[in-house]
Amino acid sequence: MNLLNSLQHHFGFSSLRPGQQAVIEHIMAGQSAAAIFPTGSGKSLCYQLPAVLLPHLTLVISPLLALMQDQLAFLRRMNITAASIDSTQSAEESRNIMQGVRDGHIKVLMISVERLKNERFRQFIGQVPISLLVVDEAHCISEWGHNFRPDYLKLPTYCQSLKIPQVLLLTATATPAVINDMQQKFALPANNVVLTGFYRPNLYLEVLPVAEADKVNTLIAQLRPAPDAPTIVYVTLQHTAEQVAEQLVAAGLQASAYHAGMDQDRRQQLQQAFMAGTTPCIVATIAFGMGVDKADIRRVIHFDLPKSIENYSQEIGRAGRDGQPARCTLLGNLAGQNVLENFVYGDTPEPEAIHSLLQQLPAAGEQWEIMPIRLANDCNIRLLPLRTLLVYLELDRIVEPQYSYYADYRFKFMVAKEDIISRFNPERQAFLTAVFAGSPMARTWCQVDFEAIWQQSGGERKRVINALDYLHQQGLISLESKQMVEVYKILQPALDLAAETYRLHQLFQQKEHSEIARLNKMLAFFESERCLSQELAAYFADHHAPEHCGHCSVCAGNTAQLPAPAKPALPALDQLQFWCKQLQKQSPQSLSTHTLTCFLCGISTPVLNRLKARKQPGFARLEQHRFNEVRSTLASLNS
Known part of the structure; x- marks a missing residue:
């Protein structure tokens, strides 16, 4: 049975989309490959069709439970035996799935990368013949990617130890540097990396400069002409999702908030209601979207700035998967810039913290x-x-x-x-x-x-x-x-602890600078004077998009200048000292300038969690100020 006959027989499709055939042919020829396709372009079929044709198990690494469940539901509708092992299951459910894998009844098994750290699971899977390892969201393996996950770096080693002969890497967001990183780590020939392009002719990309105080009214005006059109409104923070959803409901619009702080059952109910069309508008953090395979989303609206161009591309990629026109609107200003920067600064450990870790290393050979x-x-x-x-x-x-x-x-x-x-x-x-x-x-x-x-x-x-x-x-x-x-x-x-501490801290600072540069590139993209569709495609190494797409706000003659909020004045120095002293009273050790800056900017760290800093009067009081400005001010108090 050839590929197209198998496709028709198992999936009911008569043809493959651009790129799919090349990737599947590489896999069926016994080679490893990478599929770099935009969101909604059919990456999953690149492993699903081979999975039914290959002799042994296809093991899929997937980053999100919702994504797994969506793909499992599709495979089951196609009468393909597939399962996942995850933390929501009972012991009996996991046991039955593992037995099904052992017996060869289950063709596709989906797990998180963390599952491979479980010695019981590794003992089990090491006894199962595996034809193909699939790495979804494969950009997570690259430090140059927007969502680096260190555990992904171990996948090449796992692949060798489990004697898996082939790998398929899937991602929708890979810059040239990330593609190179993926190739090197999995020894992929350049010809086996299939990139289909990022240009979407049915998406209208729009940047609307809006002052922060006017965003809710602008959002309501965007939604009112078609209140029942399936819409995702993206925000940065959980409490913003709740507030905006409440304001939309107060304005007579149907909307619900969705974020990671909700329990699993509630999130599942909301997702099902959105899929069924009974809740047309979801106001969500980025926790919503992965695994939402809804073809008729007509609008994706960014109420807040996304974290990066990669995130923006993924999020707007959920619109218009049916090929019909869809609108992607950013309500843009620079008020959220500090919040995004603070996420970056909070992830840079202090030299003292790195030194503390290195002191715990035992002697060589131990x-x-x-x-x-x-x-x-x-x-x-x-x-x-x-x-x-x-x-x-x-x-x-x-x-x-x-x-x-x-x-x-x-x-x-x-x-x-x-x-x-x-x-x-x-x-x-x-x-x-x-x-x-x-x-x-x-x-x-x-x-x-x-x-x-x-x-x-x-x-x-x-x-x-x-x-x-x-x-x-x-x-x-x-x-x-x-x-x-x-x-x-x-x-x-x-080790020379001082030298090694300095070296590692420098690496983190380089990563910090890289992330801040990524944020600045995104802001420059939204204020671009060139076609947005063309700029977006070029960022992802796609140089085939038209120079003027005719369906973005720049091509319509509306170049954006994102308004900056009025810069708030820092509180009086004695007020800053009071807040810091109140926190210091809770700690037996002297708190560093970095930790106090995190405290005032509302960034959680382990020591601040231990001190219950959120209950202190100064926590997050300066979250609208730039991290470096606050740090410099506190440093001057101690000089």
Whole structure:
């Protein structure tokens, strides 16, 4: 059966979109490939069709649960056996899925990248033949990408250890630097990178300069002519989503807020209502959109500035997937610039924090066991920068990741202990007796003590986990694990701590400058005097878009100048000192200028969370001021 016959048979499509055929042919020829297509251009089919034709499992790395569920629903409608393993499932559901994968009944398994850090999962998946690894949102592997996720850097290693012969990388937002990074990390030939272009002739791109005080009324005016048209309004902060939705409802428009602070059930209800058309307008943070495969979205309105051109491209890419005209409007001013900059500055750890982490490194050749959340709190480094810092140490061959494991295992009997033991031969009966004896029970749960079991039976940790995992799969016990520990080997002898601290801090500062430059590029794009469609395509290495698209605000003769808000005056110095002193009273250690700046600008850090800084009168009082201005002012107070 050739590709088009298989496409018709399994999916009911008579033809492939531009780019899809080239990517699928690479995969079916046993090669790895990358599909760089705009949002809504059919990237998913590039793995879905091969998945039904390849002999073994297709393992998909996906960053969001909503995205997984949307793709799983599509595959099931096509009668293709697919599943995910995620944190929302019961133990029995996960067990049944794993059995389906083992038996070969499930053709596609979707997981998050973090799932691969679970030793129980790695033991399971290592025994399953895999034809293809699919990396969705593959730009996350690049530090030059807009959404770098350090755990993605480990995917090439996982691919080798699991003996996966082919990789397919999927992304909608890759600049030339990111494409090069993806190619190098997965050894992809340039000819196997398929880029279809980013130009969308049905999208009207519009930048409306609007003062902050006028944004709500302008938004209402945008929505009123077609109140039932499916619309996403993007905002930066959760409380803004709530406020704007309330104001739209007060104006007689149907709208609901959506953000990550809501519980999962409520978010699912809202998404379903939007998909069904009963809620025409969603006011959302970027938590909404990934996995929303609604073809007839007629408007995407940015109430606040997006985080980057890449984010903007992804978000407007959700409009007009049916090919019909759709309008993408930015209500633009510079009032949100400080908030976006503050996100960047908050992710740069202080030299003192980096030095504190380096002091914890043991001697060369020894193992270093860490619990990331605890280490982040101990060193006052936010979790994502901490993971980035660990990656920097890996890349410089100071540490080498060994494995991850759960520190704590516990189980409860679903069948009487004696009945379980009686099912096995004498040697295994003795081993299980030692395991159960070394797992003292507190009410209904038994806590596994690996040291006690080893002393009684010589049973190694891996064998104990394998045995418990088997009993769990058979429904004889219910097994839980928690407290992830990551184990590294120290490669280098004693470091020059001062020099290494400086080197690492410089890397973070370069990253900080890069992110601020990315933000400034976005602002320049919105104020561009050239065709917006052409500028957007060129940013993503697509040089085939028309010079004048005829469907953007610049081509209509309306070049934007984003209004800047009136610069608020800083409070009196004694007021700043009062706020800082109130916070300092809560801390046994002296707080740095950087930490106090984060406090006043409303940026959470581990030490501020520990001090319950949000309850202090000064928290976020200067969030409308630029971070560097506040830091300089505080530094002058201490000089």
